[in-house]
Amino acid sequence: xxxxxxxxxxxxxxxxxxxxxxxxxxxxxxxxxxxxxxxxxxxxxxxxxxxxxxxxxxxxxxxxxxxxxxxxxxxxxxxxxxxxxxxxxxxxxxxxxxxxxxxxxxxxxxxxxxxxxxxxxxxxxxxxxxxxxxxxxxxxxxxxxxxxxxxxxxxxxxxxxxxxxxxxxxxxxxxxxxxxxxxxxxxxxxxxxxxxxxxxxxxxxxxxxxxxxxxxxxxxxxxxxxxxxxxxxxxxxxxxxxxxxxxxxxxxxxxxxxxxxxxxxxxxxxxxxxxxxxxxxxxxxxxxxxxxxx
Numbered sequence: 001x002x003x004x005x006x007x008x009x010x011x012x013x014x015x016x017x018x019x020x021x022x023x024x025x026x027x028x029x030x031x032x033x034x035x036x037x038x039x040x041x042x043x044x045x046x047x048x049x050x051x052x053x054x055x056x057x058x059x060x061x062x063x064x065x066x067x068x069x070x071x072x073x074x075x076x077x078x079x080x081x082x083x084x085x086x087x088x089x090x091x092x093x094x095x096x097x098x099x100x101x102x103x104x105x106x107x108x109x110x111x112x113x114x115x116x117x118x119x120x121x122x123x124x125x126x127x128x129x130x131x132x133x134x135x136x137x138x139x140x141x142x143x144x145x146x147x148x149x150x151x152x153x154x155x156x157x158x159x160x161x162x163x164x165x166x167x168x169x170x171x172x173x174x175x176x177x178x179x180x181x182x183x184x185x186x187x188x189x190x191x192x193x194x195x196x197x198x199x200x201x202x203x204x205x206x207x208x209x210x211x212x213x214x215x216x217x218x219x220x221x222x223x224x225x226x227x228x229x230x231x232x233x234x235x236x237x238x239x240x241x242x243x244x245x246x247x248x249x250x251x252x253x254x255x256x257x258x259x260x261x262x263x264x265x266x267x268x269x270x271x272x273x274x275x276x277x278x279x280x281x282x283x284x285x286x287x288x289x290x291x292x293x294x
Contacts, residue, residue, distance in 0.1 A: 001043075006071060006072055007072060008035045009065070010068050012036060013047075018033055018055065043064075047060060048061055088120070088282075089119060089120070090120060091280070093142055095122060095141060095143055095144065095145070096124075096125045096145070096146070097124065097125070097144060097145040098127060098269070100244045100246040100247075100267065101269055103247075105161065105269060106124075108291060109291040111290075113288060116284075116288060116290075128199050129146045129150070129202060130200070130201065132145075133272065136273060142278075142281065143272060143285065143286075144273075145270070146271075147200070147270075148160055148268040148269065149268075150272055155276050156274060157273055158270045158272040160268055160269075162268075162269045163266050164244040164269070165259070165264065166244055166266060167244075168243075168259075169230070169241045169242065170182075170257070170258060171234055171240070171254060172254050172255065176190075176258065181259045182260055183214075184214035184263055185215060185216060187240055188218075191221035192220050192221060192241065193239045193241035194220050194230070195223070195224060195227070196223040199226075210265050213263055221238065227247055230243070231252040232252065235252050235254030235255050236254070242265065243257065273286065
């Protein structure tokens with residue numbers, strides 16, 4: 001039994017007229033009659049009673065009609081869902097992100113994407129830059145907002161999407177808060193709180209290099225696993241630290257921010273994705289560039 005047999009039967013059952021049903025199906029009447037007879041023979045029962053003037057459903061035919069309609073509806077629904085998935089209109093989009101992307105970049109991208117593709121379910125995962133690289137390569141996430149530069153890999157592609165200024169985070173009441181901007185050499189003798197190199201090697205090395213360029217080796221007192229933890233330690237008076245501009249959107253009580261003069265660090269954020277066998281949901285996301293604009 002094939003789906004076309006069910007469609008033929010439903011067409012006849014709804015019209016109760018072979019010629020009209022054949023016209024609706026765009027086939028000739030003898031072929032339709034043959035297909036209905038073949039279906040009845042396969043089932044071993046009569047679905048239709050017909051004579052020269054009338055066609056009526058048997059009791060078995062009435063029951064079979066209900067089931068045939070349900071099966072066809074399910075088949076049509078499965079086809080429609082498969083087509084929607086192939087076009088990226090439904091499904092799941094898994095996005096990784098680092099904390100600084102939460103301030104504006106990620107929410108802006110999500111708002112625009114969801115407006116265009118409301119039936120795609122979005123799964124978010126907060127990651128370190130290293131995790132973002134590894135999970136994108138393994139396709140655990142489809143794409144990730146992470147710090148640039150990233151390690152070049154044959155299977156990964158990336159695009160810069162934003163930049164953030166970096167300020168110095170200082171405990172409130174610290175003498176440095178009296179300055180409008182900070183020369184990095186002013187923190188040469190201060191305890192410095194940095195992201196642990198095991199968590200964010202590129203970011204850790206970047207801050208070290210910025211200090212070296214200013215003429216000193218930083219006195220690293222504490223290494224932490226996130227900017228938010230670093231700001232908590234700054235608020236507790238345990239040292240000073242670097243903070244991207246996004247950190248100021250969720251102020252930490254007890255922390256003051258000052259711009260850095262001369263050698264002003266900047267953080268670049270990019271989107272990375274696996275460039276092999278991109279699913280339609282990812283292709284649509286990349287084509288939209290929803291992180292651009294407002």
